[in-house]
Amino acid sequence: MKIGLDILGGDYAPKATITGAIEAQKxxxxxxxxxxxxxxxxxxxLINQAGGNSSDFEYVxxxxxxxxxxxxxxxxxxxxxxxxxxxxxxxxxxxxxxxxSAGNTGAMLVGSMFSVKAIPGVLRPAIASIVPKLKSGFGIxxxxxxxxxxxxxxxxxxxxxxxxxxxxxxxxxxxxxxxLNIGEExxxxxxxxxxxxxxxxxxxxxxxxxxxxGRDLFSDHAxxxxxxxxxxxxxxxxxESFYVVTLKKGFKxxxxxxxxxxxxxxxxxxxxxxxxxxxxxxxTPEAIKNMVLFSRDMIExxxxxxxxxxxx
Amino acid sequence: MKIGLDILGGDYAPKATITGAIEAQKxxxxxxxxxxxxxxxxxxxLINQAGGNSSDFEYVxxxxxxxxxxxxxxxxxxxxxxxxxxxxxxxxxxxxxxxxSAGNTGAMLVGSMFSVKAIPGVLRPAIASIVPKLKSGFGIxxxxxxxxxxxxxxxxxxxxxxxxxxxxxxxxxxxxxxxLNIGEExxxxxxxxxxxxxxxxxxxxxxxxxxxxGRDLFSDHAxxxxxxxxxxxxxxxxxESFYVVTLKKGFKxxxxxxxxxxxxxxxxxxxxxxxxxxxxxxxTPEAIKNMVLFSRDMIExxxxxxxxxxxx
Numbered sequence: 001m002k003i004g005l006d007i008l009g010g011d012y013a014p015k016a017t018i019t020g021a022i023e024a025q026k027x028x029x030x031x032x033x034x035x036x037x038x039x040x041x042x043x044x045x046l047i048n049q050a051g052g053n054s055s056d057f058e059y060v061x062x063x064x065x066x067x068x069x070x071x072x073x074x075x076x077x078x079x080x081x082x083x084x085x086x087x088x089x090x091x092x093x094x095x096x097x098x099x100x101s102a103g104n105t106g107a108m109l110v111g112s113m114f115s116v117k118a119i120p121g122v123l124r125p126a127i128a129s130i131v132p133k134l135k136s137g138f139g140i141x142x143x144x145x146x147x148x149x150x151x152x153x154x155x156x157x158x159x160x161x162x163x164x165x166x167x168x169x170x171x172x173x174x175x176x177x178x179x180l181n182i183g184e185e186x187x188x189x190x191x192x193x194x195x196x197x198x199x200x201x202x203x204x205x206x207x208x209x210x211x212x213x214g215r216d217l218f219s220d221h222a223x224x225x226x227x228x229x230x231x232x233x234x235x236x237x238x239x240e241s242f243y244v245v246t247l248k249k250g251f252k253x254x255x256x257x258x259x260x261x262x263x264x265x266x267x268x269x270x271x272x273x274x275x276x277x278x279x280x281x282x283x284t285p286e287a288i289k290n291m292v293l294f295s296r297d298m299i300e301x302x303x304x305x306x307x308x309x310x311x312x
Numbered sequence: 313m314k315i316g317l318d319i320l321g322g323d324y325a326p327k328a329t330i331t332g333a334i335e336a337q338k339x340x341x342x343x344x345x346x347x348x349x350x351x352x353x354x355x356x357x358l359i360n361q362a363g364g365n366s367s368d369f370e371y372v373x374x375x376x377x378x379x380x381x382x383x384x385x386x387x388x389x390x391x392x393x394x395x396x397x398x399x400x401x402x403x404x405x406x407x408x409x410x411x412x413s414a415g416n417t418g419a420m421l422v423g424s425m426f427s428v429k430a431i432p433g434v435l436r437p438a439i440a441s442i443v444p445k446l447k448s449g450f451g452i453x454x455x456x457x458x459x460x461x462x463x464x465x466x467x468x469x470x471x472x473x474x475x476x477x478x479x480x481x482x483x484x485x486x487x488x489x490x491x492l493n494i495g496e497e498x499x500x501x502x503x504x505x506x507x508x509x510x511x512x513x514x515x516x517x518x519x520x521x522x523x524x525x526g527r528d529l530f531s532d533h534a535x536x537x538x539x540x541x542x543x544x545x546x547x548x549x550x551x552e553s554f555y556v557v558t559l560k561k562g563f564k565x566x567x568x569x570x571x572x573x574x575x576x577x578x579x580x581x582x583x584x585x586x587x588x589x590x591x592x593x594x595x596t597p598e599a600i601k602n603m604v605l606f607s608r609d610m611i612e613x614x615x616x617x618x619x620x621x622x623x624x
Contacts (some may be wrong), residue, residue, distance in 0.1 A: 028511040063349040134557065145494060148502035182457060182545040190460035214549030218557070230502040231543055237526030238547055242554045245446065245530070251563045 001031060002058070003295045004096035007038030008058075008065045008083040008282040011068075011101025014038060014046060017102070020288020022052035027289075032296060037062045037083040037094050062086035068281060070111065072106030077113060084108060084239035088115035091274050098295040100266060102279030102288065109146055109269065114274040119304070121311030123151075125271030126158050126229070127278065128165060129236050130259030134218045139181075140166055141225045142270065144232035152196040155179070155226050160310060161270040167304035170223075178212030178222030180231060186210070192228060200226075205310060218255075231284045265291025268298065271307070275299055315407035315607045319350030320377045321415025322595040326350060326358060329414070332600020334364035339601075344608060347408050349374045349395040363478060374398035377415075380593060384418030388426060396420060400427035401588050406413075409554040410607040412578060414600065416589030421458055421581060421590075428585040431444060431616070433623030435463075437583030438470050438541070438591065441548050444570030446530045452478055453492075453537045454582060456544035464508040467491070467538050470624055471518045473582040474536035480615035482535075485617065490524030490534030492543060498522070504540060517622060530567075537567070577603025580610065583619070587611055 007017045021034055028034070035041055035058040044054040051260050064082035066075040076085050084107050087099040092115040101108055109127070126143035133139055140162045144280050147154060159177045166175035169180050179200055181189045186197055188211065200208040217235070227235070241257035257263075265287045266279040275298035317328045317536040326401035333346055340346070340519050345397045347370040348355055356366040376394035378387040389396050395417050404427040413420055421439070430437050438455035445451055452474045459466060471489045478487035491512055499507070500523065512520040529547070537548070555571035563616050569575075577599045578591040 018516060026395075039372060162408065180544055182460060182549075190540070206508070214546040214551075215553035215556075216555065217550055225547075230494055231507075231546055234492060234526040234539075234543055234547060235550055237494075238529055238550060239526075239554075241527035242551075243532065244527075246558075246563070249563070249565055249567070251558070251561070251565075253561055253563075255557065257563070 001296065002033050002035050002088050002096040003292055004035045004037060004090060004103030004290070005101035005292055006083040006087055006099070006103055007036045007043050008062070009101035010279060011281050012283065013102065014043065016283060016285050017288050018043065018046045019285035020048055020283070021057065021292065022047060022050055023285060024292035025052070025056050027293060028296065033058050034292060035060060035090070037064045037087045060090060065083035068104055070104060070107070072104060074111040075104065076106050076110050081216055084111050088112065094295050097299045098275035098277070100277040100279060100291045100295050102266070102281060102283035103105070105145070105278050106250055108276065112269050112272045112276045116120060116276070118271055119273055119308055119311055122161070122271040123157055125269050126161060127267050128162060128270050129232070129267050131217060131225070131239070133220060134255055135220060138170060138258070138264070139223050139225060141227070141232055141236065143227065143229035144236045144267065145229045146269070147229040149230070150192060152172055152192060152199050155192070155196040155228065156199040156203055157271070158226045159200055159203065159208070159224065161307060162226060163206050164270065164303050164306045164310065165270055166223045168301040168306055169298055172223045174207045175223035176209045177206045177224045177226065178209055179215065180225050180227035181211035181213065184211055184213065186273045206295050212280070247278040262287040263290060265289070265294050273304065275304065313343050313608065313611055314408040315425035315604055315611070316347045316349060316402060316411035317600070318395040318399055318411070318413030318415055319348045319355050319603055320374070321413035322591060322600070323593050324595065325414070326355065328595060328597050329600050330355065330358045331362055331597035331605055332595070333369065333604065334359060335360055335597060335601040336604035337364070337368050339605060340608065341478055342492065345370050346503065346604060347372060347402070349399045351375045372398055372402060379417045380416055382419070384416060384422040387419050388422050395443050396423050400424065404428055409611045410587035410589070412589040412591060412603045412607050414578070414593060414595035414603070417590050420588065424581050424584045424588045428588070430583055431585055431620055434473070434583040435469055437581050438473060439579050440474060440577050440582050441544070441579050443529060443537070443551070444567060445532060446567055447532060450482060450570070451537060453539070453544055455539065456548045456579065457541045458581070459541040461542070462504060462540035464504060464511050467504070467508040467540065468511040468515055469475065469583070470538045471512055471515065471520070471536065473619060474538060475518045476534045476622065477580065477582055477613050477620045480613040481610055484535045486519045487535035488521045488533070489518045489536045489538065490528065492537050492539035493523035496523055496525065522622050543576060550591050574599040575602060577601070577606050585616065585620050587616065589619055
């Protein structure tokens, strides 16, 4: 198993990414290798300086950086030697089994669409966010930003993508799917959700439990919440801001702790032909470590094979 | 000044509404009267039992109740003697200056549209929610549910409605307007927000400061946040659920305290020809009291005259 990691992505790269990679490596078995995309010589030196062993890792020379503000499509095409472009080149050629980066989100999305591509039958891949449940465990919210405008059929597919992910990666059996909406009743909602509801209801590949409201997001109401990428993104950023407030206020609590993206390290892109994880720009070593371990779990779960068989 | 209050609306009516009315009355001046819509004799008795003086209030006999689950339009037309229908009849005839109820939200919305009607030039009234700011004070978010699907021109009008309200009722001078969106840059967003941005930018009646993201909602970023009613409703219910979590966890804090709707009592409908406030279904006496005082402030501010002059 080869886990691809962008060493140059994220606000605190390469130091945070290197420290995170060293910590992750300690938890991997001998046949699980982390492949580092970046400036090879510099990376090796930094690993050794940080107390790691540079021979524990594999390397791909990719000296260019796609900065946070760069236009994704332009950057991917004009910087073939960037860590993100190289990562996807290797992912496409199956020289790595997954790719993760805390760099430019748009470039990660475009890169995955251009290289490994959407799984045949999937209209539009989605970015899934892990949301903590009040009692324990995690749910999934998707889409959180890949598709600002969605059609009902897309949301119907997101429900399948999220369900397979929850079942295979989070071991939730028969995951409950909720449609994020503005009322409990079937007829409530906007044009998108009222058109999506009957599709979800008729979809025998999922366990649809009806509408979910904003207040249900952190409850046991559902395991998978589907919405358009605009709503999901606003919701996600609002939720994150609450977590930040509780941190600043010094409130310590298990539930709020689970809001910390560091615990799982990033957001998977679902619906593409390989495991891809987008890390938070401000990723710490802990976040990077967990993003690598999350990549491993995603590879091991073979959830992509399951998605493929459903859409086949 | 006559402040209309539905005595039969809300989960804890009539006890909570009566106690709230008594408390509010103590803070009013002699020329400010609360007009109670409900079962007059029962109401008088309950007021006297609760230690109030029933002669401090005015009464309108309205014995029927529109329940929470009832279809708004049907209920308003089929129950002319309901407290909500009577309230709007009196509001339309200018026998009261404002109307507030913690009852059926949809009936309040339909009632205001059928009776006092939208201000000429206003495409669609919106429900505004008061959002606490992290440092101090309040911002406004609209629409939070009156219009699940919106056109850009509607959002452009919401910006004016919210600005006038913030300026006149909250005394915010030159209120900053933010467009709730999924990125800071002008070109980011869904079809609705990218089409709305240029309208807001060109609108010389508002102080548009650009896009706001989910994380900005409780900051000083803006005073008025505009969005479609679907997004606003999901956001509002999510935010409320956070407040409930902090309560349950026993976190005491000034910021979280300001999330408590009891502090202002309800959500105004903006864009109709009279002050109308929708209270929370679970309104306590404290919430009812503040809803009455909020009604008074809205009447005194004459913000509706200002809206009329802008749309004239």
